[in-house]
Amino acid sequence: MKRIKLTLAYDGTNFCGWQLQPRLRTVQGVLEKAIIRVTGTPVRVHGSGRTDSGVHALGQVAHFDVDESFAAVNWQRALNSLLPDDVTVLNVELVSSEFHSRYSAIRKTYTYTLWLENSFFLPWRRHYVWKCGPLDFSALDQGMQLFLGEHDFSSFQNTGTVIKSTIRTIHDFKRYPGQTEQEMILEVCGSGFLKQMVRNMVGCLVRIGRGKAEPETVRSLLQIKDRTMAPATAPAQGLCMAGVYYGETGCGGTDTGRNQAQNSGIDG
Structure with missing residues (x-):
C-alpha cells in the first residue's frame, strides 16, 4: 500500500x-x-x-x-x-506510511475574518466574515498577546470531544488587512486547538474590542478554566484553516496563507 x-x-x-x-x-x-x-x-x-x-x-x-x-x-x-x-x-x-495527517502535525494556523463597518455590508462577503462592527485595535492587540504561550484552554473549549489534555501552546497571534478595506484578519498559530477554540478566542477578543470587557479578561478566563464564564462563540463562517505544518520549528507558511487569504474568495 x-x-x-x-x-x-x-x-x-x-x-x-x-x-x-x-x-x-x-x-x-x-x-x-x-x-x-x-x-x-x-x-x-x-x-x-x-x-x-x-x-x-x-x-x-x-x-x-x-x-x-x-x-x-x-x-x-x-x-x-x-x-x-x-x-x-x-x-x-x-x-511514508509513518506519516499521519493528524498525529504528525506539529503546528496549525487558522485565520478569522472580521467585517468592521456598520454603515454597509457587501452581500457576497456574508459567507466569509463576521459582521462585528468597529473595534478598538489597541485593546484587541493586548488581548491577543495574553493568549501567547502554554495555557490550559478549558475556558475556550466547547463540549463534544473527549481529549486527554486541554493544555495547548499559542506561538503567534497577529492581525492584518483583509480582502476589502472594511475587513481585518486575525491569524493564530498553535500546537493544536480544542473544539471551537479559535472561534471562542475570537468571540472573547471581539467583546474586548467593543469595549465590553478588558484585555485582562483573557488572563482571568485562562486561570478560571470555566467555559460558562467566557463570551459566546464567534460564527463559523469567519473561520478558515489556513495551514498545517509537519516537522517545522516555526509557524512557517503563514505568509503564503496570508497572501492566499487576501486574494481568495474563501479567506474567512
Whole structure:
C-alpha cells in the first residue's frame, strides 16, 4: 500500500463540516466518493482536523492509502475532475506510511475574518466574515498577546470531544488587512486547538474590542478554566484553516496563507 498526502481548499458554506456523517454532505464524504471512482474500492480519508459546518479551508491536509498500482495516478488532476466546485486539491505528495495527517502535525494556523463597518455590508462577503462592527485595535492587540504561550484552554473549549489534555501552546497571534478595506484578519498559530477554540478566542477578543470587557479578561478566563464564564462563540463562517505544518520549528507558511487569504474568495 502507498500513502497519498493531499492539501485541500474548500468553501465550507454548503458542507456540514469535514467529518463523514450519514445522509449529510461533508468534505470527507465527497472526497472519499471521488477517490472510490478512481480505485473502484472503498478508501478511508484521514484529515488533519475536523472543521465545523460553514468553516472554510485554504490548507487542510488529509491522507489515504491505496494499492501500489494506483501510486502513479495523477491524483490532483483526477480528483479535481471529479470533485464539486467548492472543494479542490491544491497539492499531492507520496509520503511514508509513518506519516499521519493528524498525529504528525506539529503546528496549525487558522485565520478569522472580521467585517468592521456598520454603515454597509457587501452581500457576497456574508459567507466569509463576521459582521462585528468597529473595534478598538489597541485593546484587541493586548488581548491577543495574553493568549501567547502554554495555557490550559478549558475556558475556550466547547463540549463534544473527549481529549486527554486541554493544555495547548499559542506561538503567534497577529492581525492584518483583509480582502476589502472594511475587513481585518486575525491569524493564530498553535500546537493544536480544542473544539471551537479559535472561534471562542475570537468571540472573547471581539467583546474586548467593543469595549465590553478588558484585555485582562483573557488572563482571568485562562486561570478560571470555566467555559460558562467566557463570551459566546464567534460564527463559523469567519473561520478558515489556513495551514498545517509537519516537522517545522516555526509557524512557517503563514505568509503564503496570508497572501492566499487576501486574494481568495474563501479567506474567512
